[in-house]
Amino acid sequence: PKYDLPDYLKEKMEAYMNNNITIFDHALLKHKISLIRNKNTNTKDFRTLVSEIGGLMVYEFTRNLPLKSVEIETPICKTTAFELEKDIVIVPIMRAGMGMVDGIVNLIPTAKVGHIGLCRDEETLKPQTYYAKFPDNITTSTVLLVDPMLATGGSAIEAVNILKAKGCKEITYIGLVGAPEGIKALSEAHPDVPIYLAALDEKLNENGYIVPGLGDCGDRIFGTK
Ligand code: PRP
Numbered sequence: 725p726k727y728d729l730p731d732y733l734k735e736k737m738e739a740y741m742n743n744n745i746t747i748f749d750h751a752l753l754k755h756k757i758s759l760i761r762n763k764n765t766n767t768k769d770f771r772t773l774v775s776e777i778g779g780l781m782v783y784e785f786t787r788n789l790p791l792k793s794v795e796i797e798t799p800i801c802k803t804t805a806f807e808l809e810k811d812i813v814i815v816p817i818m819r820a821g822m823g824m825v826d827g828i829v830n831l832i833p834t835a836k837v838g839h840i841g842l843c844r845d846e847e848t849l850k851p852q853t854y855y856a857k858f859p860d861n862i863t864t865s866t867v868l869l870v871d872p873m874l875a876t877g878g879s880a881i882e883a884v885n886i887l888k889a890k891g892c893k894e895i896t897y898i899g900l901v902g903a904p905e906g907i908k909a910l911s912e913a914h915p916d917v918p919i920y921l922a923a924l925d926e927k928l929n930e931n932g933y934i935v936p937g938l939g940d941c942g943d944r945i946f947g948t949k
């Protein structure tokens with residue numbers, strides 16, 4: 725909500741930037757996003773950075789999560805301490821979302837991980853589902869749906885459809901780079917799902933790639949092209 729849209733996005737996006745959409749304004753995130761945008765960043769560095777950015781974004785996101793009090797004993801005395809009220813389940817959209825998981829589970833080692841396998845048909849850009857597997861506690865957990873790229877929004881919308889059909893009630897989308905088209909589509913289809921991004925880019929090109937973007941994220945993480 726506090727994000728200042730660049731002039732060229734104002735007309736296109738102002739009406740959509742509600743309280744459920746956050747574009748992080750953080751110097752370290754901007755620095756690391758610039759590194760992964762660079763086509764000369766190699767696979768190993770790219771993979772490390774995607775994981776680090778995922779962790780940093782979730783660190784910011786978890787700042788205000790509800791806590792519950794627990795009684796513990798320090799080496800000195802009994803005291804009231806805190807733990808997260810709800811379990812956290814991370815759901816990466818395969819393949820590229822898997823690149824964000826390590827950075828997040830390093831911060832939240834008790835988080836369980838579900839998986840949704842989606843692949844965009846290169847002609848129609850529509851997502852095809854090829855896999856879905858979730859931990860038992862997913863319906864009562866805070867679910868973090870993670871995928872680096874929010875392009876047309878088709879994959880994110882389908883993933884949320886799958887999670888809602890499974891019974892998930894509290895779903896948050898966390899992505900690295902988004903296009904205006906993806907934000908509009910996801911927030912219209914699922915207005916109850918908060919969207920967090922590290923960068924909002926200008927547009928999609930004719931092949932459905934984000935401009936300026938960072939190219940094909942799955943290929944860059946896994947070295948497949
Ligand atoms: C990429 C990316 C997203 C999707 C975004 O996956 O990781 O899941 O595209 O595009 P959309 O918003 O237009 O749906 P891709 O389909 O290329 O599969 P991959 O991760 O297996 O390479």
Ligand code: URA
Nearest residue numbers: 875933934939940941
């Ligand atoms: N998927 C990607 O990996 N990159 C894009 O720019 C769009 C979709």
